[in-house]
Amino acid sequence: MALVEGMAVIKGGKWVGELNSKETRGVLWVRGEVEGGILVIPIPGTKEENKVTGKISLEIMRNNTSIKPVLKEGDLSVTLDIKSTMNIGEILGPLQVDRRTLEDIKHNAAMEIKREVNSSLGKTQKKWKADTYGIKDAVHRKYPDYWKKNKEKWEDIFSDLPIEVNVSVDIPGQGLAKHSEEK
Structure with missing residues (x-):
């Protein structure tokens, strides 16, 4: 299993910035390229306590992403x-x-995955106008006439593009969870 520490973002053949490891994984979630690895999430306490009482390590087995462009009016x-x-x-x-x-x-x-994706979008979409996700390819496939008309303006369109992120996580059965007492 490879450890991903970060990612350089290249646009038009030039370096525009770097993503940290969580932002990089945000890009990989969207591309459907997260293969293996661990996602660590907090164990929430009761609402009255309003504190984290521990952590859970989740083994990522598979992920699948669909990019669905919608053109309305x-x-x-x-x-x-x-x-x-x-x-x-x-x-x-x-x-x-x-x-x-x-x-x-x-x-x-699911909320942690969504945070990672939104964090990467904050930089790539809003700050650098760099489509590192392949969204333009999905738009081109689904709406070729729209793409032909707008491909020269894609950077500006992409930077303002409303993107909804939906995440679902399945944990089939409980697996063989190992309990550890924090010391």
């Missing part, structure tokens, strides 16, 4: 549907895994 938008399958690796802290907590774990994992 001349306005382009994109929906990213990211689906990931994970196994519970290690639980560091007090947690009894049952149906309710499994749903919480899935939700928290």
Whole structure:
């Protein structure tokens, strides 16, 4: 398994900036290129406590992303549907895994993936106007006439493009979770 520390962003043959490891994984989630690895999420305490009581390591087994451009009345938008399958690796802290907590774990994992994607979009889309995701390819395939008319303006269109990020996480069964007491 390769460890990804970051990514240089190249636009028009020139270096425009760098992404950190989480932002890089945000790009890879969108491309459907996250293969293996670990996603660490907090174990939330009760709402009354309002604190984190430990961490869970989730093993990323598979992920699949679909990039869906939508052209409505001349306005382009994109929906990213990211689906990931994970196994519970290690639980560091007090947690009894049952149906309710499994749903919480899935939700928290989906929110972390969404944060990573939105963090990468903040730099690549808003700051650098660099489509590192292949969104232009999806637009070109689905709306060739729109693309032909607008390809010269893609940087500006992309930088203002509304992008909705939907994430679903599946944890089939509970796997063989290993409990560790934090010392």
